[in-house]
Amino acid sequence: VTPDAAGRQRHLDSPMVGRARHLRALEDALAAATEDSSTFLATVVGPAGVGKTRLVEEFLREADHAMIHRGRCLSYGEGITFWPVDQIVRSVVGVDEVARGPALVTGILETLAGDPDAAEVATKLAGILGATTDPVSREDGFWAIRTFLERAATEKPLVAVFDDIHWAEPMLLDLIDHIADWSRRSPVLLLCTARPELLDGRPTWGGGKANASSTLLQPLSVEESSALIENLLGSGVAPEVVELVSGAAGGNPLFVEEMVAELVDDGRITRSGSGWHTVDLLEVSVPASIQSLISARLDRLDTSERTVLERGAVEGDLFHLGSVEAVAPELPEVADIVSNLVRKELIRPDRSEFPGDAAFRFRHALIRDVAYSSIPKHVRADLHERFGRSLVDRAGDGSGLGAIIAHHFDQAFRLLHDVGGDGERSQALAQEAGMRSHDAGVAAERTGDITAAIRLFERAASLLPGVDAFETRLHLGRVLHRAGSYDRARDELVRLETDADAAGRRRVALLAGAGLLEVATSTAEEIPVDEMLGRSEAIAQELRSLGDEVGAAWALIGVINWRDREDGVVVARRVVETAVLHGDAGLEAEAELWVTLHMHWGFAPASEGLAHTRAWLARGIPDRWVEARAWAVLAGFHGFLAQYEEGRAALERARDLGDSVGADTVAPFHGLFLELLAGELDRAVEWTRRGFERNRDLGEKSWMSTLAAMLAELSARRGDA
Secondary structure, three states: OOOOHHHHHHHHHOOOOOOHHHHHHHHHHHHHHHHHOOEEEEEEEOOOOOOHHHHHHHHHHHOOOOEEEEEEOOOOOOOOOOHHHHHHHHHHHOOOOOOOHHHHHHHHHHHOOOOOOHHHHHHHHHHHOOOOOOOOOHHHHHHHHHHHHHHHOOOOOEEEEEEOHHHOOHHHHHHHHHHHHHOOOOOEEEEEEEOOOHHHHOOOOOOOOOOEEEEEOOOOOHHHHHHHHHHHHOOOOOHHHHHHHHHHHOOOHHHHHHHHHHHHHOOOEEEEOOEEEEOOHHHOOOOOOHHHHHHHHHHOOOHHHHHHHHHHHHHOOEEEHHHHHHHOOOOOOHHHHHHHHHHOOOEEEEOOOOOOOOEEEEOOHHHHHHHHHOOOHHHHHHHHHHHHHHHHHHHOOOOOOHHHHHHHHHHHHHHHHHOOOOHHHHHHHHHHHHHHHHHHHHHHHHOOOHHHHHHHHHHHHHHOOHHHHHHHHHHHHHHHHHOOOHHHHHHHHHHHHHHHHHOOOHHHHHHHHHHHHHHHHHHOOOOOHHHHHHHHHHHHHHHHHOOOHHHHHHHHHOOHHHOOHHHHHHHHHHHHHHHHHHOOHHHHHHHHHHHHHHHHHOOOOHHHHHHHHHHHHHHOOOOHHHHHHHHHHHHHHHHHOOOHHHHHHHHHHHHHHHHHHOHHHOHHHHHHHHHHHOOOHHHHHHHHHHHHHHHHHHOOOHHHHHHHHHHHHHHHHHOOO
């Protein structure tokens, strides 16, 4: 926001104030990526309004020798882990539609024309982005994204900007880390912006990497704030104006810009001749915060401008002209109103998510937040519902926007509930939000994004009434177990079993019981093995009698670890056949894991097990939790064959994949045996202690008991006190 167009242009054309060193750091990062033909990770960190966006835009303006593509993390909506990647990929290939399968695959193929891996990259990239329903493992998805960016940068350097990664899901941060660690073939700069809260969850972000740097933006000094004011107003600024604004802003550039604009709009400072003169400056009340300052400025907009800004704020940080027109049909000439808001520097044109529509982004997230929070809750509820229906109409249920659509219906319900809204309408909104959150949770579970899946299933379970939530709660119990949240998984499944029996839903009660048996295998509850296997067989038999062959298979696979090895392989292979017959890729993956595990600990020659596991991994495993364990088993086969370095590499993959979902409870077990076979006692102790502590912290006891015994034995061998 600046006093006039001339002032704004002068401000943009003038050198940035107080950021020359930070700009050089970004220029050096791009130079390093270009000269080394490698990947460099640069992160700009700073609080809201300190100038991260301006710094990046200044850098990008000068980086005219590079391709620039940008994606932004959203502050709303679960299960949209790869949203910024989707934006970057579509920008590279020139596809406007949000993650639409055929168009996206065609665009990727055209971009990679002549590349021998083009078809594989296109298939796996479209799968990990949700553009197709083809299952893709995290490892394959990461490979496809990394390979695509490398190949896109073969002719000129590529700058991939990830804005606002403090809102990123852990899996996206894992991806950025992965690309920085593994990509070495092309000049790629991964440029991230973040608020300091990123470091709360990732305190070592970018640390330990020779190809990474972080730039921390501090508030401007008084002298720098004064220079910024002169950039905005030109020469001849009265000293009292400089003193008032720089003192109030506390070095926050956005505060400086907004306060100068307010003083001009209020007529407190006016241009006369070659300078600026003050009018009643002593009567100016200094806002307590930047939010108060922005709110005061929005209050001065006319009704139509304020309405458009608020409608856009409901859609999100990025909003579309067509969306505003759809939910505000009473406003004439919305395009003209939007142009006024652009001129007033409240919003800026941006890349559209929908073909043929114009898109705009708030100049700063704080402007959007203030506009949104000023809308009465009952109006916000209505607008969120209308935006949700508008997105369904425009993008469709299979658009990849399922989690965002669910977010709008969820917000509509919660806001309506807060104001004691209509009962029937409130129930309908809860039902729709719950169903859409469930579907988004299934999609997140399929791609291995367990953290997002848990949140989506929890939200869906809280929204859906009674028996409608039963299937969601089954999924929730399962993903909680996979994440190592054993107590929560047990509690959820116990309640579900009771509720399902009370409601006469025998199938659900049986599946909950099967889930409880699976939890028991992890927590070493005192159930005799014969009794556990007997319960499992009985549950499976009753589920078959109810026509649920897939449920019966899940009941068998959940306790298969307690079978002897040869019998276990037979049962696991039978479950694989059932899964293939019914098209259940998740069940197939888990059953195949148990085939592989029983081969590892049982009868199969190591060379046969190694070939089997390699072939399975090469086909692609559509389940991160299973894939992590498959890499650990592969490491074990390498150890049996004295291929220790190959085994260690496989273990690193297993650990990287499994940390966020609890699968690292298994990697240490294979790691300790690998190092024992290699004669590396210290390394074996390190793996054993790591596994013991990890499992102890999770409350897992099945593997932990063995690890505890092994730790004692190995420590004794080493002579530890």
